[in-house]
Amino acid sequence: MSYVLSGKRPLSEATRERVRRSIEALNYHPHAGARALASSKSDVLALIVPLRGDTYVPVMMEIAIGVVTKAREFGYDVLLLTNDEGPDGIRRVASSSRADAVILTDIGMEDDRIATIRQSGVDALLIGVPADPAGLDCVDLDFAEAGRLCVEHLAQLGHRAIAFIGEAEGVYRRHVGFAERTLRGIRAGAAASGVDLVHRPCEGSSQAAGTVGAAGAVGTLAGTVGAAGTLAGIFRERPRTTGLIVQNEAVIPSLMSLLRTSGRAVPEDVSIVALCPDKIAEQTVPPLTSVTMPATELGTRAVELLMLRMIGNGAHQVRLIPPSLTVRGSTAAID
Amino acid sequence: MSYVLSGKRPLSEATRERVRRSIEALNYHPHAGARALASSKSDVLALIVPLRGDTYVPVMMEIAIGVVTKAREFGYDVLLLTNDEGPDGIRRVASSSRADAVILTDIGMEDDRIATIRQSGVDALLIGVPADPAGLDCVDLDFAEAGRLCVEHLAQLGHRAIAFIGEAEGVYRRHVGFAERTLRGIRAGAAASGVDLVHRPCEGSSQAAGTVGAAGAVGTLAGTVGAAGTLAGIFRERPRTTGLIVQNEAVIPSLMSLLRTSGRAVPEDVSIVALCPDKIAEQTVPPLTSVTMPATELGTRAVELLMLRMIGNGAHQVRLIPPSLTVRGSTAAID
DNA sequence: TTGTAAGCGTTATCAG
DNA sequence: CTGATAACGCTTACAA
DSSP: OOSOOTTSSOOOHHHHHHHHHHHHHTTOOOOHHHHHHHHSOOOEEEEEEOOOSSSOHHHHHHHHHHHHHHHHHTTOEEEEEEGGGTHHHHHHHHHTTSOSEEEEOSOBTTOHHHHHHHHHOOEEEEESOOSOOTTOOEEEEOHHHHHHHHHHHHHHTTOOEEEEEOSOHHHHHTTBHHHHHHHHHHHHHHHHHTOEEEEEOOOOSHHHHOOTTSSSOSOSSTTOOOHHHHHHHHHHHOTTOOEEEEOOGGGHHHHHHHHHHTTOOTTTTOEEEEEEOHHHHHHSSSOOEEEEOOHHHHHHHHHHHHHHHHHTOOOOOEEEEOOOEEOOTTOOOOO | OOSOOTTSSOOOHHHHHHHHHHHHHTTOOOOHHHHHHHHSOOOEEEEEEOOOSSSOHHHHHHHHHHHHHHHHHTTOEEEEEEGGGTHHHHHHHHHTTSOSEEEEOSOBTTOHHHHHHHHHOOEEEEESOOSOOTTOOEEEEOHHHHHHHHHHHHHHTTOOEEEEEOSOHHHHHTTBHHHHHHHHHHHHHHHHHTOEEEEEOOOOSHHHHOOTTSSSOSOSSTTOOOHHHHHHHHHHHOTTOOEEEEOOGGGHHHHHHHHHHTTOOTTTTOEEEEEEOHHHHHHSSSOOEEEEOOHHHHHHHHHHHHHHHHHTOOSOOEEEEOOOEEOOTTOOOOO
16 A cells, blocks of 8 residues: 555554654655546646736735645645636646646636636636626625725715726726726715716826826827826816725825825825725825735635535635725825 | 657657547547656646745746746746745655746745755756855846946936945845845945945835824834835935935835925935836836846746756856846936 | 555557 | 557555
């Protein structure tokens, strides 16, 4: 017997010890491949991350760390795939038995990888929620509720005109779930509180970001608007705007600079609430009131749910993590 | 024969076609485990990333993307490990043949994982350079040269008093290679140009970051200093400082804010040159003159070199990527 | 409680 | 050029 039956069947303490010694003496190490072959389990999870630049990177990394750490606790290793292989990547690792299950991120409302998952029957877990999550396991922050929370906070402080500075335009065009849900939540919140709302997508990327003060034109990508342009536009169209909700973490620094440059003090003249990891929120001056983006937790929960599913747990589920808003220095009551 | 000998030996067009049909008909997919067992090659690379918070995350992520993308070109998959397994992680994947080689990041001058690599004889590639790279393959940005470049640029613009705002103190305590080399390069550059230099570690993390303007004390971690404290200290001790070199990308936003708050204009009163990814440098207002951190390239080069080694390429080597400085809006001549 | 042997799906070797 | 057949190292079912 290949010894290390690690509890698979009753063993006498005698042989158990005998085996232990041999395993030491021979410096024995089970061969992962052989094991996978015989047991038809690879003990590997595949994590698929986007390689696009318009999704905020630190969040992805935190998710990955969370996934790897938690997976190890269950004895699994994690294979990292980028999304440029598309649905084929999933097929590849699944049908070659390189991985036992896949974890997807950056889920679109109508994600083309979902069909592949349904067909191939791989165990899968989505970090994010598609339009139709039937028969799928998903984890995500409750973005709609998060959005609502932001508006509510601002409304309670007396703000009547609010602008939502969202993700890059491409994100909405791709119908990425979290972006759409946030927007929906914010709109609902605005309607409920009766506050005036505008939504402006905003590029987080380089060239379009901010060129106020530097020589040069604003916005390099045709039709897209960076932080500078977005902000200017907002105050031009709605001069009475006093509340800002920001989801695109990449523009936060520019935004703060631009506000100061244009003579608007935070939070005296304008309040900002961000939807981002706490780390980011705490890093600015003043620190930002924010709804936290619990990236690591998303990763760990993903693995936990996936383990349940692989154990054969019955019902598929969409687990939404309730958002929580932390008041910091960037929001204040309006006079 | 398991058919798909993919060119391993001469085949007649006849059988080749016969095989192709069967492979289609049976929806055949080679089993990775079986293949690994028989060929004793897993076609997997292990990438080990730190999970510590004081190393800048976006850089890690970019490296990972670079590694995965390039690895796929060679038909390899990438296993993601965190460094909390330490040397054991390496041993585990190597001795179980889960991976054919490992790529290490966050290399310390005296990295304890190096001993493990030398002993176990795994093919390895370090992204970073330890004190003694003999017998090892390494890739890294030439940080010493990068540091020198920063000083030189500032010196040429006429700055005589320069401050280097470095990584968090813990990074130096751990003797992380890149941090030490940068410092060395900067010191050498300062000596060569005869400019006055001070070096100040700076926490990039949350609480210690900046509390100017917000109620509360500065610096939560005993003995460490955040952006606010660091900056204040610099101008208190050397009021004539006009040049800043920043390596800790996480503090850049706070730094810019703090400078503005304290009434110092960039680049009129103080020039800043950063050592960070272009994306970050372009995102601020004004955009930062910087020496780029070619993270993706580091990842791709790592894989390329590793492939050479696995092919059996002879000599070990340390490949240093020459740094390049891009002038943007944050540096100007001092009258 | 323990030994034995039959696969698991490839690759590699050795005759034809 | 091609078809068998023995490894590869482990799991697991089946006897003992």
